[in-house]
Amino acid sequence: MLQKVVRSAVIDAPIARVWQVLRDFNSHDQWHDVVEASRIEHGEPSSRVGCVRSFTLKDGNRIREQLLGLSDTEYKSTYCILEATVPLKRYVATVTLKPVTDGDRTFWHWESTFEAPPGRERELHDMVAQGVYEAGFANLRKYLAAPATHATPVARAGAHATATGREVRLARYGGPEELEAVDMQVPPPGPGEVRIAQRAVGVNFFDIYLRRGWMPGLLPLPGVLGMEAAGTVVDVGAGVGNFFPGDRVAYLCPQPGAYRTLRNVPAQHVVRLPQDVDEEAAAALLLKGVTADYLLRDLGRVRPGTRLLVHAAAGGVGSLLCAWASRLQATVVGTVSSEAKARIARSHGCAHVIVAPDYRFAQAVQAHCGGADVIVDGLGAAGVEENLAAADRRCHWISLGQASGPLPPLDADRLVAKSLTFSRPVVFDYVATPRELQERADRVWRALAAGVLPPPEIERFALSAAGQAHRRLESRASTGSLVLVT
Numbered sequence: 001m002l003q004k005v006v007r008s009a010v011i012d013a014p015i016a017r018v019w020q021v022l023r024d025f026n027s028h029d030q031w032h033d034v035v036e037a038s039r040i041e042h043g044e045p046s047s048r049v050g051c052v053r054s055f056t057l058k059d060g061n062r063i064r065e066q067l068l069g070l071s072d073t074e075y076k077s078t079y080c081i082l083e084a085t086v087p088l089k090r091y092v093a094t095v096t097l098k099p100v101t102d103g104d105r106t107f108w109h110w111e112s113t114f115e116a117p118p119g120r121e122r123e124l125h126d127m128v129a130q131g132v133y134e135a136g137f138a139n140l141r142k143y144l145a146a147p148a149t150h151a152t153p154v155a156r157a158g159a160h161a162t163a164t165g166r167e168v169r170l171a172r173y174g175g176p177e178e179l180e181a182v183d184m185q186v187p188p189p190g191p192g193e194v195r196i197a198q199r200a201v202g203v204n205f206f207d208i209y210l211r212r213g214w215m216p217g218l219l220p221l222p223g224v225l226g227m228e229a230a231g232t233v234v235d236v237g238a239g240v241g242n243f244f245p246g247d248r249v250a251y252l253c254p255q256p257g258a259y260r261t262l263r264n265v266p267a268q269h270v271v272r273l274p275q276d277v278d279e280e281a282a283a284a285l286l287l288k289g290v291t292a293d294y295l296l297r298d299l300g301r302v303r304p305g306t307r308l309l310v311h312a313a314a315g316g317v318g319s320l321l322c323a324w325a326s327r328l329q330a331t332v333v334g335t336v337s338s339e340a341k342a343r344i345a346r347s348h349g350c351a352h353v354i355v356a357p358d359y360r361f362a363q364a365v366q367a368h369c370g371g372a373d374v375i376v377d378g379l380g381a382a383g384v385e386e387n388l389a390a391a392d393r394r395c396h397w398i399s400l401g402q403a404s405g406p407l408p409p410l411d412a413d414r415l416v417a418k419s420l421t422f423s424r425p426v427v428f429d430y431v432a433t434p435r436e437l438q439e440r441a442d443r444v445w446r447a448l449a450a451g452v453l454p455p456p457e458i459e460r461f462a463l464s465a466a467g468q469a470h471r472r473l474e475s476r477a478s479t480g481s482l483v484l485v486t
Contacts, residue, residue, distance in 0.1 A: 001115070001116070001118075001121060002090075002113055002114070002115055003113065003114050003115070003116055003121055003124065003125050004111070004112070004113050005111060005112050005113075005114075005125060005128045005129045005133065006109075006110075006111040007109075007110050007111070007129055007133040007134060007137070008107065008108065008109045008110070009107075009108050009134075009137040010100055010105055010106065010107055010108070011105060011106045011107075011108055011137070011140060011141060011144070012103075012105050012141065012144075013104075013105065013106060013144045014099075014104045014105075014106065015075060015097050015098070015099045015106045016241050016242055017106075017144065017241055018097055018106040018108065018140070018144070019072075019075050019097055019241075019242070020241040020242065021140065021143070021144070022077065022095055022097070022140075023047055023070060023072070023077060023244075024046050024047065024244060025040065025046045025047065025051060025053055025067045025077070025079070026038055026039065026040045026046035026053050027046070028055070029055060030143070031139050031140050031142075031143035032135070032136050032139050032140075033058070033135065033139050034057050034058055034059075034131060034132065034135060035055055035056075035057060035058070036055070036056040036057060036058045037055060037056050038053055038054070038055035038056075039053065039054055039055070040052070040053050040054075041053070041054055041064075044246075045232075045244075045245070045246025045247065046244070046246060047067075047070060047244055047246060047247055048067070048246065049067055049068065049069060049070055049275055050066065050067065050068075051066070051067050052064055052065065052066045052067075052082065053065050053066075053067075060085075061084065061085045061086050062084065062085050063081060063083075063084040063085070063086065064081070064082045064083050064084065065079050065080065065081050065082065066079060066080055066082050067079050068080055068092075072242070072272055073438075073442065074096070075096065075097035075098070076094065076095065076096045076097070077094070077095050078092065078093070078094045078095075079092075079093055080092045080093070081114075086124075086127075087116065087117050087120065087124070088114045088115075088116065088124060088128075089114060089115040089116070090113070090114055090115050091112060091113075091114035092112060092113055092114070093110070093111065093112035094110075094111055094112070095108070095109070095110050096108075096109045096110075097109075108137065108140075110133045110136070112128060114128070161188060162185055162186065162187050162188065163185070163186045163195075163234075163262055164183060164184070164185060164186070165183075165184055165185075165186050165260055165261040165262035165263075166181055166182070166183060166184065166260070166261045166463060166464075166486075167181070167182060167184045167224050167259060167260040167261070168180065168181050168182075168224065168225070168259035168260075168463060168464070168466040168484075169181075169182050169184075169222050169223070169224055170210075170211060170219070170221065170222060170223050170224070170225060171221060171222050172221060173211065173212060173213030173216070173221070174211070174212070174213075175211075176211070176466075176467035176468070176470040176471050176474075177467060178211065178467075179211070179225075179259075179466045179467040179470065181463065181464040181466070184260070186260075186262045186263065186264060187264070188235070188237070189235060189236055189237035189240075189264045190237050190238075190264065191237050191238045191239050192237060192238075192239050192240060192266055192267055192268070193236070193237040193240070193264045193265060193266055193267065194233050194235075194236045194237070194240060194243050194249070194264070194265055194267050194270055195233070195234045195235050195236070195237075195262065195263070195264050195265075196229070196231045196232065196233055196234065196249060196251070196262070196263055196264075196265055196270075197231045197232050197233075197234050197261070197262055198229045198230070198231035198258070198260060198261055198262065198263060198486055199230060199231045199232070199279040199280070199283075199485065199486055200229065200230050200231070200279045200280040200282070200283035200284075200483050200484070200485055200486070201226050201228070201229040201258050201259055201260075201283055201463065201483065201484040201485075201486070202226070202227070202228040202229065202258070202283040202284060202286065202287055202288075202481070202482075202483060202484075203226075203461075203466070203469050203470070203473060203481075203482040203483065203484060204227065204228075204287060204288075204316070205378070205401055205403060205473060206227065206401070207225040207226060207227070207256075207470070208470055208473065208474060209401075209402070210223075210225055210256060211225060211470065214406065218256065219256050223256060223257075224256060224257045224258070224259050224260060225256050225257075225258070225259050225466075226256055226257060226258025226259040226260075226484075227252065227253055227254070227256060227258055227287060228250065228251060228252050228253070228258055228283060228286050228287045229250070229251060229258040229260075229263070229283055230248075230249065230250035230251075230273065230279035230280070230282035230283045230286070231248075231249065231279055231486075232245075232246060232247065232248055232249070233245050233246065233247040233249055234262070236267070237264075240267045242267065243267055243270060243272070247272055248272065248273040248279065249270050249271065249272055249273060250270070250271055250273055250279070250282035250283065250286045250441075251265050251269045251270040251271070251286075252269055252271075252286050252287050252290060252427070252428075252431060252437065253265055253266070253269045254269070254428040259463065259466055259484065260463075261463065261486045267434075268433075268434045268437075269434075269437065271286075271437060271438055271441045274445050274449075276449060277445055277448065280458055280460070280483055280485065281448075281455065281456055281458070283483050284316070284456040284458050284480075284481035284482075284483050285320075285444060285448065285453075285456050285481070286441060286444070287427065288316045288317045288320055288481065289320055289440075289441075289444030289447070289448075289453065290427060290430070290431060290437075290440045290441065290444060291317050291320075291400070291427050292317060292320040292321050292324055292444075292453075293324075293440045293443055293444060294425070294427070294430040294440065295321065295376055295398060295400070295425075296321065296324055296325060296328065298430065299374075299396065299398055299423055299425060300374040300376070300396065300398070302325050302328050302330045302374065303328060303329075303330070304328065304329035304330070305329070305330070305331065306325070306328075306330040306331070306373050306374060307330070307331045307333065307369045307370070307371065307372050307373045307374070307392065308321070308325050308330045308331065308332050308333065308372065308373065308374045308376070309333045309334075309335075309365055309372035309374070309375045309376070309387075309390060310322055310325075310332060310333070310334045310335070310350070310376050311334075311335045311375075311376065311377050311378050311379050311383065312335070312336070312378050312379075312403070313332075313334025313335060313336055313341075313345035313348075313350050313353065314334075314336050314341035314342075314344040314345045314348075314479050314480075315378075315478075315479070315480075316456075316480060316481040316482075317376075317378070317400070318334065318345070318376075318378075319344065319345070319348045319454065319457075319479075319480065320348075320453055321376060322334055322345060322348040322349045322350040323348045323349045323452065323453050323454055324447065324452060324453060325349070326348075326349030326350070326351070327349070327452045331351055331352075331369050332349060332350045332351050332352070333350070333351065333352040333353075333354065333365055333368050333369055333372065334350040334352070334353050334354065335353075335354045335355075335356045335361045336353060336354070336355055336356070337355070337356070337357045337476050338355065338357065339355060340479075341355075341479060342355050344457075344479050344480075347454075348454055352364075352368040352369065354368075359379060359382040359383055359386060359404065360386060361386050361390060362385075362386040362387075362388075362389035362390040363389075365390040366389075366390065370392060371390065371391060371392025371393075371395070372390050372391055372392055372395055373392060373394070373395055373396070374395065374396050374398065375387055375390065375391060375395060375396070375397045375398060376398050376400055377397060377398060377399050377400060377401075378400045378401030378402070378403055379401075379402070379403055379404050380399075380401065380402025380403055380404045380405050380406060380407050381402065381404050381405035381406060381407060381408060382404035382405065383404065384407070384408065384410075388414060388418075388420075391418055391420055392418070393418050393419055394418070394419050394420070394421075395418065395420050395421075396420070396421045396422075396423065397420055397421070397422045397423075398422075398423050398424075398425065399422065399423070399424045400425070403476075410422060456480060456481045457479060457480030457481065458480060458481055458482075458483050459472065459478060459479075459480065459481070459482050459483070460483055460484075460485050461482065461483070461484050461485070462484070462485060463484045463485065463486045465484075466484055469482045469484060
């Protein structure tokens with residue numbers, strides 16, 4: 001007969017602190033009195049779905065359990081018993097946390113179902129309910145009330161060592177030839193930081209602007225380019241309670257420095273990766289996907305019937321905009337520099353593609369849709385006059401980049417002629433808090449999983465070949481996303 005055990009308790013600690021302990025599938029030997037010793041098999045990270053923990057109870061029983069699900073947004077984990085000397089068959093348990101509105105406390109709900117041998121139902125029910133769950137509530141309260149040195153996760157054991165890595169350094173502003181791969185030392189992560197072993201680094205046109213010296217205040221020399229990367233957490237600094245060694249993560253950081261094999265990053269700029277998103281895809285998608293999200297949702301307010309003009313429609317951001325906007329039933333017009341790129345843009349949902357290597361596109365835009373309601377412009381100087389001519393009344397012109405050169409000062413009277421509006425957004429103002437970053441990243445991952453966004457087309461370069469990646473991007477021959485692999 002199937003047994004069900006349900007127990008709940010309120011823990012006098014913030015939900016982030018309770019989750020910090022419970023999400024570690026191998027932490028129970030630190031806080032639960034019934035557990036003698038535990039290990040994760042095959043050296044896998046203790047937060048990886050599918051990992052197996054093998055542990056011994058103080059009464060001599062042995063159990064192997066597998067992590068079936070883990071959600072950092074729902075504060076929920078599910079696991080099952082694979083084999084045990086205790087006669088619990090088909091045992092599946094779920095732990096769920098919720099914040100308590102009355103004070104900074106946590107509601108902990110723990111439930112399980114299992115089969116028990118005939119005649120032992122009550123015995124095993126009480127063992128789980130009292131010996132495991134109720135005792136666990138009491139044990140965790142005691143553990144969290146202990147001095148901070150005791151409550152610090154064992155995962156930080158290696159957080160005090162300086163490590164050696166490689167970085168691509170820019171000694172002076174100029175061309176791609178100025179990028180040089182050198183050895184470097186990475187200190188332990190400071191308070192609020194995570195140290196990440198980077199597997200993939202995103203390359204963006206913004207990196208080229210910095211390399212050319214267009215924003216020297218953001219990149220003093222010598223400097224390291226790169227705003228995004230993905231990899232695995234190595235260790236964490238003091239005060240970091242939501243990331244652990246072994247976690248697969250990506251980040252979007254307002255301070256350059258991603259062209260490295262190893263980097264310390266403020267935890268507020270880091271997001272955990274879903275199981276079905278690998279590091280290369282994350283490095284190719286995070287900044288571009290978040291950019292597409294705020295352009296469509298916040299600035300463009302794209303809805304069915306919106307006439308959206310996207311420049312570089314076959315590029316990293318452009319292809320995402322075309323795909324996402326077409327799902328929103330917008331009319332998407334894109335410009336590209338070649339017929340080959342036109343085919344790519346069409347495959348991503350661009351309804352009307354204009355091949356305009358000479359930056360002349362306004363007449364075609366007017367012919368296709370009668371003018372644009374929203375323009376996403378990464379062209380810069382070469383596209384000013386054509387954008388003004390391609391815009392319909394009340395169009396919103398979003399200047400996202402300046403591939404053809406810096407945008408000249410814009411005469412406000414020229415906007416008045418059509419009641420145009422103009423904006424020059426910076427992505428980091430749209431992910432100014434960890435919650436904003438997480439929400440936008442989650443929308444990107446969901447859109448990818450649902451097929452709304454296409455899997456990124458990635459051109460891969462070795463980290464030491466960053467200069468070649470820059471040449472490729474500047475040539476306007478690249479399509480999709482460029483990624484440096486370490």
